[in-house]
Amino acid sequence: MLVLPLKPYTAIILVDPPIKNNYIPSKRNSRLPPNLDSKAFLGGYEDFSDIKFPVTPRDTGNHHHVAQASDRAMLDELVYYWTHQRPQVFDPSAPALQHFSYYPLKIVAAEWVNYIAALGLSLREYELRTSLTGNLVAELESLNTNLRILQGWRRRILSTQAKLQRNMRFIRTRSNSSSTEDWKDLLEDYEFLATEVANYGEKLEAMVPLVTSAAALIESRRALTETENVTRLTALAVIFIPLSYVAALFSMADAFAPGGQLFWVYFVTAVPLAVGVGVVAKVDVVAVVRKSWESVRRWMRSYGSRVVSP
Incomplete structure (x- = not known):
């Protein structure tokens, strides 16, 4: 200048x-x-x-x-x-460089107001997106996308707080050395902006664990759904494997073919076998054998004590 x-x-x-x-x-x-x-x-x-x-x-x-x-x-x-x-801090008789920074700081503060409005709208939008629907795959992809976006907003908030703090330190030094109210009012504006950004930062910190837990819940629901599907597939296999096995046994003779005289033997043999395989697949065979062995051992002890006793 x-x-x-x-x-x-x-x-x-x-x-x-x-x-x-x-x-x-x-x-x-x-x-x-x-x-x-x-x-x-x-x-x-x-x-x-x-x-x-x-x-x-x-x-x-x-x-x-x-x-x-x-x-x-x-x-x-x-x-x-x-x-x-012209601002009150400006002295035409002795202009200084810091006087010319007043209006840029005011304009930047006004732009920060719109930035905070955009931040609030984004957080409210992602709060509404956390509701769960029926499509688990789409829900999981949506939550993962929201989580990445929220992580980006977290970095922006940290950067915003650092920028506001730098401006506040600059304004604070000017307000202490000046008797006008312009710098003090500007400092109050930046303190209000910093408080709003800190509040949204706390809301964001609370939303990130919520989205993470919702994603984990969807993962567990999808795992349960896959387990149910595997159970249904196992039931179908338990039913049709014995039937196909018996059909293979009787397929060597024409009498056991459909329409033959001994075709009824296929059902007499296959149906009980399928029921037996289903019972074995449904029941824990190891637990049943262990329980039966414990019963036999108890019976042998009681029988031996009766034989030994006079």
Whole structure:
């Protein structure tokens, strides 16, 4: 910044370029059109100035350019606010670099308000997505996707808190050395933003275990469903394997074929065999044998004691 006595001072402010609809694809065969219509989220941030009427060229003394509020260019925003209303911290007789950081910090704080609104909408959306339906595979994929997105929001919240803390430290040093209320009010705004981000961070920390437990619940439900399907398949195998085995035994003679004189022998043999195999498959054979052996041993002890006793 160049300051000359009794003359206008010149300051160079480096800002980001304005947002345009021209899109430059990174690949030659990109499917995206070169012109994309972009809009600010929630219509951009809210105007925080006390300006009620627009400034005319007569007010600014510049008949070629009148500053207008724009949500696409930081430079236009700064010119708009500096033209319409100067902050109390600014001293024209002794301008300082930190004075020019006031409006950028105000604009950034207003943008953080929209960011927190987007964060709240996203968390509420993922809270509604945790309800379970009938399709287990689709539910599991949806919960895994939500978990990855929530993990991304967790990293963003940590980064947001660090940025807010840095701005608050900068503003706190200015508010301690200045007697104006502008820096103190700005510090209160950033403290409110930091509190809101911390609250959403706590909600996010509570949602991540909930989504993880829901995914584990769906995994257990799917395992139970697969177990039931295997049980049904085993029952079908227990029924049809004896029948096919008996059919193979009697297929050597034409008399046992369908329509033959001894075809009834197939049912007389296969049905009891299938019932017996089903009972054996249903009952724990090892436990039955062990229980029978214990009964035999007890009977042998009692019989031996009767023989030995006079």
